[in-house]
Amino acid sequence: MRWKTAPGEEVSAMSGFKPRTGTPATYVHVYVHTVAVRCVSLPRGKISTYLPYGFRIQQWSIETTMKSCLRASASIEDDHDMDVDTATSASQGPAKHALPELEIYSYLLVLIFLIDQKRYNEAKACSSASIARLKNLNRRTVDVLAARLYFYYSYSHELTNSLAEIRGNLLALHRLATLRRDELGQETLLNLLLRNYLHYNLYDQAEKLRSKAPRFEAHSNQQFCRYLFYHGKIMTIQLEYTDAKESLLQAARKAPVAARGFRIQCNKWAVIVRLLLGEIPERTVFMQKGMKKALTPYFELTNAVRIGDLELFRTVADKYSSTFSLDRTHNLIVRLRHNVIRTGLRNISISYSRISLADVAKKLRLDSSNPVADAESIVAKAIRDGAIDATVDHANGWMVSKETGDVYSTNEPQNAFNSRIAFCLNMHNEAVRALRFPPNSHKEKESAEKRRERQQQEEELAKHIAEEDDDEF
Amino acid sequence: MDPQMTEVTQLFGRFKAAFIRNDFVSCNSLLSQLKVLLTKFPSLPPSFQESPNAVQELTIAREIYEHAVVLSVKTEDQDAFERDFFQLKPYYTDTSGILPSSPQEYPILGLNLLRLLVQNRIAEFHTELELLPTSALDNPCLKHAVELEQSFMEGAYNRVLSARQTVPHETYVHFMDLLAKTGHPEWEIKDGFVFFQKAKESAPCKEIPSLQLINQTLSYARELERIV
Numbered sequence: 001m002r003w004k005t006a007p008g009e010e011v012s013a014m015s016g017f018k019p020r021t022g023t024p025a026t027y028v029h030v031y032v033h034t035v036a037v038r039c040v041s042l043p044r045g046k047i048s049t050y051l052p053y054g055f056r057i058q059q060w061s062i063e064t065t066m067k068s069c070l071r072a073s074a075s076i077e078d079d080h081d082m083d084v085d086t087a088t089s090a091s092q093g094p095a096k097h098a099l100p101e102l103e104i105y106s107y108l109l110v111l112i113f114l115i116d117q118k119r120y121n122e123a124k125a126c127s128s129a130s131i132a133r134l135k136n137l138n139r140r141t142v143d144v145l146a147a148r149l150y151f152y153y154s155y156s157h158e159l160t161n162s163l164a165e166i167r168g169n170l171l172a173l174h175r176l177a178t179l180r181r182d183e184l185g186q187e188t189l190l191n192l193l194l195r196n197y198l199h200y201n202l203y204d205q206a207e208k209l210r211s212k213a214p215r216f217e218a219h220s221n222q223q224f225c226r227y228l229f230y231h232g233k234i235m236t237i238q239l240e241y242t243d244a245k246e247s248l249l250q251a252a253r254k255a256p257v258a259a260r261g262f263r264i265q266c267n268k269w270a271v272i273v274r275l276l277l278g279e280i281p282e283r284t285v286f287m288q289k290g291m292k293k294a295l296t297p298y299f300e301l302t303n304a305v306r307i308g309d310l311e312l313f314r315t316v317a318d319k320y321s322s323t324f325s326l327d328r329t330h331n332l333i334v335r336l337r338h339n340v341i342r343t344g345l346r347n348i349s350i351s352y353s354r355i356s357l358a359d360v361a362k363k364l365r366l367d368s369s370n371p372v373a374d375a376e377s378i379v380a381k382a383i384r385d386g387a388i389d390a391t392v393d394h395a396n397g398w399m400v401s402k403e404t405g406d407v408y409s410t411n412e413p414q415n416a417f418n419s420r421i422a423f424c425l426n427m428h429n430e431a432v433r434a435l436r437f438p439p440n441s442h443k444e445k446e447s448a449e450k451r452r453e454r455q456q457q458e459e460e461l462a463k464h465i466a467e468e469d470d471d472e473f
Numbered sequence: 474m475d476p477q478m479t480e481v482t483q484l485f486g487r488f489k490a491a492f493i494r495n496d497f498v499s500c501n502s503l504l505s506q507l508k509v510l511l512t513k514f515p516s517l518p519p520s521f522q523e524s525p526n527a528v529q530e531l532t533i534a535r536e537i538y539e540h541a542v543v544l545s546v547k548t549e550d551q552d553a554f555e556r557d558f559f560q561l562k563p564y565y566t567d568t569s570g571i572l573p574s575s576p577q578e579y580p581i582l583g584l585n586l587l588r589l590l591v592q593n594r595i596a597e598f599h600t601e602l603e604l605l606p607t608s609a610l611d612n613p614c615l616k617h618a619v620e621l622e623q624s625f626m627e628g629a630y631n632r633v634l635s636a637r638q639t640v641p642h643e644t645y646v647h648f649m650d651l652l653a654k655t656g657h658p659e660w661e662i663k664d665g666f667v668f669f670q671k672a673k674e675s676a677p678c679k680e681i682p683s684l685q686l687i688n689q690t691l692s693y694a695r696e697l698e699r700i701v
Contacts, residue, residue: 381628
């Protein structure tokens, strides 16, 4: 069977990087990188129609598929006409001159095809084989493809529920990528490892790895988004809510519009973190396009926290308990109970200048054996934490609220003003930086030393200007 | 039977006898001998080598470490508790395919949660909590620790104080006493009352923080100049 005989399918993956006769290998390298990797998503739709013809994958086992795959990729190189007759090539010996890049790319295509066909166990075997092959290759030109392959390697294991098996392997690959200075590989593998740990709720291990892994400027926006999301999750569990909020909001903002599921997850976690911080997310957060339905449980939860109604909070938590355990946010929601009580107490403190503790307990709907004693200690703690400005009269069983102090007599407004300006300026600077091209990607390659020299000069110049600026004041 | 196994079993028998007599000194010395002997078993973590005696070895090792944890509670040695608990943990997390789960698992996990709470290590408390399946939270031992943490957060200290009467396990009393004795970085307990440490006062400021204001304004001006 001839590849060219499939009309209308010419633009398929394999014929996509058909090199001309006698093309130097470098040409293929460039081609593989610029076109093939970006096009992985493009042929994906066509793979399902195309691959069965090309490799007769339906009847063949993985090994034969891979063999023919490799042979085909070798033939692309050798065969001028791209005539791959499976009947004759089957009788030929295994390909000797296949470029590793083509080999890895073939693995990638077969893997994606198998996953799309829901043949997960075969995909798992295929990915393990490809990783074993990858470990023996030490070519910088394979790195980009390898990063994609790592992802599908982990994905196929996640689909077969065997992520724990590959943890050691991923760690070894991450070490290898670090030694080879393959930053894209490191980035991808670090995310896969974090995902692996978080899949089993191993937050401790995840944080230890995250804080010790080498950091550098992100190469891929998608990987950076994932990293931010995982970081946000870890910080939430470890009660670092401010850091968590920043990471989660940034992840939601940076994620591409098409990644709806990812953005929904980010928003769910961000909502909870903001509630735990005592903030109330705006209504627009829940009304985002395509997310309204998924965020409904969290919207009702926010409502309960906002009003400070413990009874309503309990009802919502019960009503959506299956959703919350599916999202693995159940334990966080238990933590929110404290915030509901605080809000309720603050509302009471604002409304009444003096109120009996029995009434406080009734209004907060505390259900325990001794509600008055509970209310008294809760009020005491709230006063101590500065949540309300009041005193407890133990003898009479009263809570006496003080006049709400004038917040403008403190430094609070100035601090709030400063943090908002800092946020805006930071956002502007990041946006400008994101618009810049990577240094000299189009011009001639500049050596690392030269670049350092140039950066140093630039820095000095900037410092000079800054100093002059200071002098002017 | 394997001679090493016989030795460990005999020694562990003597340890248990001393343990029941509350003879902690001989318990400790026997325990260190046992720990040394355990290093010779190939099937224990972290190597998990497959061997015909694996189940037997893992079971006895797990039991020894469980006793070690309880012993550390009785001798009030918190560092030893932490060490022994971390050695015990892999037996709970990584042997589910080999061993049936231990009846002591939840009481000891609950004990660890309580310890983290007493030491005010709340982040670690929540990290450990995430590792438990939802069904485990119905266990009285774990429930006790989880509810105690909630009472802490809300400030319902009367419930913290009364929790001592409702401990699910005798070993829990020690940590509850510790809580009442040493208290907490934020407060202490005296004669049944909770006394707070004084929090930082956020009194209205009398002076304008001029230096800070000047610095901030200058930085805005510098940034704005770059934009315009």
